[in-house]
Amino acid sequence: MTNENIKGLIGEVFNEIADAIKSGTFGKKVRVGLTTFGSEHGVEELVKAAEIATRKYSDFEVVLIGPKVETNLKVYEVANDEEGHKLMEELLDKGEINGCVTQHYNFPIGVSTVGRVITPGRGNELILATTTGTSSTHRVEGMIKNAIYGIITAKACGIANPTVGILNVDGARQVEKALKELKSNGYDINFAESIRADGGVVMRGNDLLAGSTDVMVMDTLTGNLLVKIFSSFTTGGDYESLGYGYGPGIGEGYDRLICIISRASGAPVVAEALRFCATCAQNNIIQISKNEFEKANRAGLKEILSKLIKQAQPEDKKEIVAPPKKVVTHDIAGVDILELENAVKELWSNGIYSETGMGCTGPIVLVADEDADKAVEILKSKGYIA
Numbered sequence: 155m156t157n158e159n160i161k162g163l164i165g166e167v168f169n170e171i172a173d174a175i176k177s178g179t180f181g182k183k184v185r186v187g188l189t190t191f192g193s194e195h196g197v198e199e200l201v202k203a204a205e206i207a208t209r210k211y212s213d214f215e216v217v218l219i220g221p222k223v224e225t226n227l228k229v230y231e232v233a234n235d236e237e238g239h240k241l242m243e244e245l246l247d248k249g250e251i252n253g254c255v256t257q258h259y260n261f262p263i264g265v266s267t268v269g270r271v272i273t274p275g276r277g278n279e280l281i282l283a284t285t286t287g288t289s290s291t292h293r294v295e296g297m298i299k300n301a302i303y304g305i306i307t308a309k310a311c312g313i314a315n316p317t318v319g320i321l322n323v324d325g326a327r328q329v330e331k332a333l334k335e336l337k338s339n340g341y342d343i344n345f346a347e348s349i350r351a352d353g354g355v356v357m358r359g360n361d362l363l364a365g366s367t368d369v370m371v372m373d374t375l376t377g378n379l380l381v382k383i384f385s386s387f388t389t390g391g392d393y394e395s396l397g398y399g400y401g402p403g404i405g406e407g408y409d410r411l412i413c414i415i416s417r418a419s420g421a422p423v424v425a426e427a428l429r430f431c432a433t434c435a436q437n438n439i440i441q442i443s444k445n446e447f448e449k450a451n452r453a454g455l456k457e458i459l460s461k462l463i464k465q466a467q468p469e470d471k472k473e474i475v476a477p478p479k480k481v482v483t484h485d486i487a488g489v490d491i492l493e494l495e496n497a498v499k500e501l502w503s504n505g506i507y508s509e510t511g512m513g514c515t516g517p518i519v520l521v522a523d524e525d526a527d528k529a530v531e532i533l534k535s536k537g538y539i540a
Contacts, residue, residue, distance in 0.1 A: 183214050183215045184215070186214055186255065186428050186435065187216075187219050187230075187245060187246075187251040187253070187254035187255070188203070188218055189219045189238040190219065190220030191221070191232075194417045195418075197221060199421050199424075201225055203420075203421040203423075203425045204218060204425075205225065205227070210425065210429075213432070219254070230245070242412070255414075255415055257415050257419075259412060259414060261403045261408075262408075264408075265289075265404065266299075266300060266303060267404070268282065268304055269285035269377060269399065269401040270397060270399070273363055273384070274384070275363035276365060278364065278366075280362070280384075281304050281307055282372065282401075283307070283372070284303055284372075284374045284377050284401075286377075286400050287405075289405070293492075294329055295463060297329045297371055298336075300373075301329070301343070302447070302455070303405070304369035304370075305446060306442050308369050310402075310437045312433070316368035317346035318333070318343055318344060318346055318367060319355055319367035320370075321362070321376065327488055327517075327540075328492065330540060331540045332459075333345075337453075341450050348361050349361055362380065381397070382394070384397055385418075389420075392418060394416055394423045398430040399423055401414065401430065402439060411435055411440065413430060413431040413434070465537070480522040480525075484521050484526040485518040485520055486521065486533065486539065487539075488539040488540060489518070489519055489539055490517070493538055494510050495510065497519055500533070501529055519533070
C-alpha cells in the first residue's frame with residue numbers, strides 16, 4: 155500500500171470517528187445510492203430529496219448516480235438511466251453501496267416491492283405487500299408470497315412480530331386458507347383483526363384508512379394503485395408527497411437491496427424512501443429474507459403452493475347437473491370468489507342443491523337449512539373454506 159493510500163485510509167477513519175462523535179452513532183455508515191434520471195419533477199427534485207435526507211438523518215450516507223450536478227454529495231456520473239442501473243448493480247455487487255433507490259427498474263419474476271405509507275385515518279404506518287413487480291403469474295400464489303415479503307420487510311423495519319391482514323380482493327379467502335395452513339405447520343404468522351364489528355383477517359377499506367394491521371397483503375396492481383393514492387391524495391395526484399415509496403424488491407434468493415420510487419414521487423417521499431432503504435440495509439433485510447424463507451419452507455410453503463397450482467389446472471370433467479331445486483336460506487361464507495362456482499358444483503356432485511350469492515362481507519354459498527352441516531363438512535374437506 156502506498157503512502158498516499160495509507161493517508162487516505164487514515165483520513166477516512168478520522169472522518170468516520172468525527173461523524174460518530176457528532177451523531178452519537180458508532181460503526182461504519184451504510185451508503186445508499188439514488189439514481190437521478192427519470193423523474194417527472196426533474197433531476198433537481200431528486201437531488202433536493204438526497205440533501206433533505208442527509209440533513210435530516212445522520213446515520214447513513216447518500217450518493218447520487220446520474221448527471222453532474224451542483225451538490226456536496228458524491229456523484230457517480232452516468233449519461234442515462236440505463237447506464238445508471240448498470241452502475242447501480244455493479245456498486246451493489248461490489249459492496250460500494252448497501253442499497254439503492256431508483257425507478258423504472260425491471261425485477262425478475264418472483265420479486266416484488268413492499269411499499270410503506272401513512273394512513274390518513276389515524277396516521278399509522280402501513281406496509282403494502284406488494285406494490286410493483288410480479289411475485290407469481292398465478293394470482294393467489296403471488297399473494298401468498300406477498301404475505302411472506304411483507305413480514306420480511308416489517309421485520310427489517312424493526313417490527314418483531316408484525317400483524318398481517320389480507321385485503322378483501324379476489325383470491326383473499328384462498329390466501330387466508332393457505333396462510334392458516336402454513337401457520338398450523340409451524341410458520342409463525344400473527345394475523346390481524348379487522349376493525350369492523352365482525353372482525354376477521356380479511357380486511358376492508360376501513361382497515362386501509364385506519365392502518366389496523368402492520369402488513370396488508372394484496373395483489374401488486376392493487377398495491378400499486380393504493381400507494382399512489384396514499385402518497386398523493388393531498389396534492390391532486392401529480393406529486394407524491396407522503397410516505398416512503400414503493401419499497402424494497404423481495405424474493406426468495408434475491409440478494410440486492412433495490413427500493414423503488416415513482417416518476418411522480420416528490421422530494422419528501424424520496425427522502426423517506428432513502429431512510430426506508432437505509433433502515434433495511436442496517437437491519438440486514440437480505441439475511442432476514444433468507445431466514446424467513448427457510449422457516450416458511452420448513453412449514454411446507456412450497457408444498458402448499460404446488461398443491462394450489464395443481465388445483466388450478468383445468469381437468470376434463472363431465473358436466474355436473476344440479477340436484478332438484480330447494481329453498482336456500484342458509485349462507486356459508488369464506489369461499490373465495492374465484493372458487494365460488496366450483497364450490498357450488500362440488501356440493502351438487504354430492505347431492506346437495508346450492509346457489510351462489512353475495513353477502514355484505516363477500517361471496518357466499520346458499521344451501522337449505524337441513525343441508526347446512528353436511529355442506530360445510532364437504533366444503534372444508536375439499537379445501538373451499540378454512
